[in-house]
Amino acid sequence: MYLQLLTVSDLKISFEDNHVLDGFNLNLESGDIFALLGDSGSGKSSALRFIAGLERAHLGSVALDGNNLSDGGAHSVKPELREIGMVFQDYALFPHMTVFENISFGINQLSKKERIEKVKNLLDLISLSGIEKKYPHQLSGGEQQRVSLARSLATSPKLLLLDEPFSSLDKSNRDQLVKQVREILKNAGVTSILVTHDETEAEVFADKIGIINKKKLLIK
Secondary structure, X not given: OOOEEEEEEEEEEEEOOEEEEEEEEEEEEOOOEEEEEOOOOOOHHHHHHHHHOOOOOOEEEEEEOOEEEEEOOEEOOOHHHOOEEEEOOOOOOOXXXXXXXXXXXXXXXXXXXXXXXXXXXXXXXXXXXXOOOOOHHHOOHHHHHHHHXXXXXXXXXXXXXXXXXXXXXXXXXXXXXXXXXXXXXXXHOOEEEEEEOOHHHHHHHOOEEEEEEOOEEEEO
């Protein structure tokens, strides 16, 4: 039996007089891998950033694992306390830090022994064992994106949000990485939302697909 993990209700996002989303609703169960499709400017990244607590909205509520995070378009829980991870298009790795330091950045409250063990397990998960001492510039784009994913998973988030994470890669690397990341998330059992404008990418990556159409979310 799967448990309801995420509920987004009546989300309405406007930029000045332009209503981008109006009546956006989404329910995800624990372990779901969901893709959110939409044209440029359709509001898909804004919806993701509202769920993360990074942007306000005109209206809308978010509940995660039974806890209300946002209501009436405003946030009651800060982004860093939401138990939500994010992976961005540009990897957002710290260039002056090693892979180990990047992945362990959000788990400094753990002992050094626990951090070493956690990073080792995450590098095993993303199939990049033994690169702890390397720096981002020594890695390929696909490797950097997997390290970014590992850093997001280090804090054991209940929900992972991925905002066009594959779009800066060339097609051959992108197709391979989409499959790899899906497998990683399935193995980790992490509920995830991918924002993309690429329908093929969405179909390869996700269990469920939603399309923003006429300001609302339609589930395929």
